[in-house]
Amino acid sequence: MRKFFKALWIFSRSLLLFIFISYTIIVIIEHIQKTIKIENFKSKAVYQGQISSNKFKYYKIDYDGRETLRFKTGSYDCYPGNEGDILVSVEQNTVHPLVNGAISFYAGGHAGYIVGSYSDYFTSINTYQTIEATTTVGDNIHCAVYPLEDWTTNRFFNEVMCLRVDMTDEERSRVNASVSSLLGDPYNMSFFFNTTNSNYCSDIISKGFMSIGKDLNKDGATTSIWDLIVSNDAYISYYHYFDSDGVKHIYYLG
Numbered sequence: 056m057r058k059f060f061k062a063l064w065i066f067s068r069s070l071l072l073f074i075f076i077s078y079t080i081i082v083i084i085e086h087i088q089k090t091i092k093i094e095n096f097k098s099k100a101v102y103q104g105q106i107s108s109n110k111f112k113y114y115k116i117d118y119d120g121r122e123t124l125r126f127k128t129g130s131y132d133c134y135p136g137n138e139g140d141i142l143v144s145v146e147q148n149t150v151h152p153l154v155n156g157a158i159s160f161y162a163g164g165h166a167g168y169i170v171g172s173y174s175d176y177f178t179s180i181n182t183y184q185t186i187e188a189t190t191t192v193g194d195n196i197h198c199a200v201y202p203l204e205d206w207t208t209n210r211f212f213n214e215v216m217c218l219r220v221d222m223t224d225e226e227r228s229r230v231n232a233s234v235s236s237l238l239g240d241p242y243n244m245s246f247f248f249n250t251t252n253s254n255y256c257s258d259i260i261s262k263g264f265m266s267i268g269k270d271l272n273k274d275g276a277t278t279s280i281w282d283l284i285v286s287n288d289a290y291i292s293y294y295h296y297f298d299s300d301g302v303k304h305i306y307y308l309g
Contacts, residue, residue: 107131115309135207135295141217142167143164143166144206165280170186184203185206216294219289234262257279
C-alpha cells in the first residue's frame with residue numbers, strides 16, 4: 056500500500072509539474088503575440104502634432120469606423136474607446152507588490168466593458184461608465200458600474216488598450232444586455248468553480264460576447280487578459296501608455 060501511495064504521489068507531482076510548464080509556455084507565446092499585435096498597431100500610426108501637447112501625444116491610424124476616442128472638455132486628454140469596446144490593462148498593480156508581477160505574467164491586469172448609453176428596467180448606464188468585476192478598485196465585491204475616468208490616468212493602469220470586435224448594431228445590443236445582466240453577481244475568487252453564478256473581470260467579457268457566438272477564450276480554460284488580447288475575433292482600436300516622464304502616448308483608430 057505504501058508503494059501505491061508513493062507511486063500516486065510521484066505521478067500527481069509529475070502531472071502538476073507538466074501542467075504548470077505547459078501553461079507557462081502557452082502564456083509566454085501569448086506574451087509574444089500580444090507584443091507583435093501592439094507593435095503592428097503602432098507601426099501604422101502617424102503623429103498628430105496639432106492635437107498633442109507636452110503631456111499628451113497622439114498617433115492616428117487611418118480608420119473609417121466608429122470613433123475610438125472622445126476628448127475631455129477643456130483638456131488635451133481623452134476617454135478611450137466607444138460603445139462595445141473592451142478595455143484591458145496588461146499589468147496588475149492593485150493587489151500587492153509581492154504578487155503583482157506573477158499575476159500580471161500569468162493572467163494580465165484587468166478588463167472592463169464600455170456598454171455606452173444603456174438602460175433597462177433595473178439599470179441605467181451612460182457613455183462615461185464601464186461594467187467591471189473587481190475586488191481591488193473601490194469597495195465593491197460584485198460586478199458593478201465604474202467610471203471610465205479610471206482608465207484615463209496611471210493611478211491604476213500604466214498601459215491600457217481597447218479591443219474591438221466587429222459586430223452589427225443588433226449584435227452590440229445583445230452583448231450590452233448580456234454583460235449588463237451580470238451586474239450584481241458576486242466576484243469569482245476561484246476563477247475555476249461556480250462560473251455560472253459568479254464572475255471575474257475577463258470572464259464577464261467572454262460571457263457577453265458568447266451571446267453573439269464570439270469565442271474570446273479559445274483555449275477553454277479560465278479567460279485571461281491574454282486570451283482577450285490574442286483572440287482572432289478582437290483587434291486593437293486604441294492604446295496608450297505613460298512613459299517615464301509621465302507623458303501619455305495615445306494611439307487610436309481615426
